[in-house]
Amino acid sequence: MADGDGSADGADDSGPHVRSLLGAYALEALGPEEDRWVADHLAGCDRCGAAYREVADTRSLLALLDEDDLR
Incomplete structure (x- = not known):
């Protein structure tokens, strides 16, 4: 399991942060x-x-794009 961004986020009493996983989480x-x-x-x-x-x-923002927007 990933442990967040390491030194960029560090860890506190709640354990490692999850910033590095947020994009994938948002996209399920x-x-x-x-x-x-x-x-x-x-x-x-x-x-x-x-x-x-x-x-x-x-x-939802990605859904607004069409194929030509991605080139």
Whole structure:
């Protein structure tokens, strides 16, 4: 299991942060174990929760693009 961004996020009493997994989490691309781990962490970590809210709209924003926009 990933342990976040290491020194960029560090760890506190709640354990390692999950910033490196937030994009995959927002796109529902994690396996069940990592998905549960991230969800549990977000429930108790304001710092990671704030970072998640910044990327949470990724899926809907990507849906606005068409193939020509990706070139």
